[in-house]
Amino acid sequence: MSDIGILERDTEGQFGDYIALLKPRVMSLVVFTAFVGLVVAPVGVHPFVAFVAVLFIALGGGASGALNMWYDADIDRLMRRTQSRPIPAGRVTEGEALGFGLALAGISCVMLALAANIFAGLFLAFTIFFYVVVYTIWLKRATPQNIVIGGAAGAFPPMIGWAVATGGISMESLAMFAIIFLWTPPHFWSLALFMKDDYSNAGVPMLTVTHGRRVTRGQILLYTLILAPVAVGTAFTSIGGSVYLAVALVLNALFIRGAVRLWRRDDAAALAEKYATEKRFFYFSLLYLFGHFLALLAEKGLSLFGMGGW
């Protein structure tokens, strides 16, 4: 009939499919942590500039999501959880996702550089490069520590928020980076313990598949133990204070207790109670991260009234 393929495609991407390419749920974490990084910085930012900056940091995160879906379309087709994503479902082509992701990456970096400062724009560009090239293309399919590398990309947003305000990097922004970076492995591996994704089909070396669940439980405990002193130690930087210290002590004690519990059981015990402890640990990990960043916000809020800090 016509050789214009677009007229013959029965399923076509709607607006919502392009939103789905941006991974909105990952974006919400980016928005929150970037916002906290920006607000706790010692330099004030005009509220509208702060809003625009967080928006474009989130858009940059969305762009890396789209580029990730472009590159991973082949394995997304193989896994049940990801089969309904726009590309495997056939509503968006790989080329469209690539173009969409690249365009948004360019727009978000340039706009962030113009709204805030050049350094923040370059930092966002580096983050997108790190997530797409270093994590997705290079290391995700090559090493079982892929989650750790991906976690680094997810940990940059508060540093970018801080860079929007200060134009640089400091001890405090590195501390926020370290908290998310070290938190990601326990968070994702506890999910991997009970999600039973078909990663082996897709050829992605997940730690649970390559080294088994026993090793994964040990690694969760290991990262949790390294995380605790970093998270508590942040209390003694200029963004911390007594409120943050109290929150961090409680959350880290509970997190370590949960990790020890996971470590001491085997899969037979976990299966017997349908992975209830693993699920509880996973949901607690969300609360853990949220709690720490909320406490940092609280310290900033208190400092406006002459309280907070040390």
Next chain:
Amino acid sequence: MAFTRDHELHRRRFGRNAGLGLVLIGFVVLVFGLTIVKVQRGDKMQAYDHQPRVSMLPASDPAPARPAKIAPGAPIGQVSE
């Protein structure tokens, strides 16, 4: 029959186009807002243009933001705002 008839494609894509339209309007509002904020803050409005210009040079001594006006007929040395 209407002179211009909508192809089925146009109807199918209405949601997508309307969404994109709203996004573009939002973008215009953002850039406009940023402009207002930056002008009000008195940010640097010019960039380097391959040639030094007096207006781009850092002030060597703290000069008043705007030149003081001398009221007509006022004695020398007396300035008014």
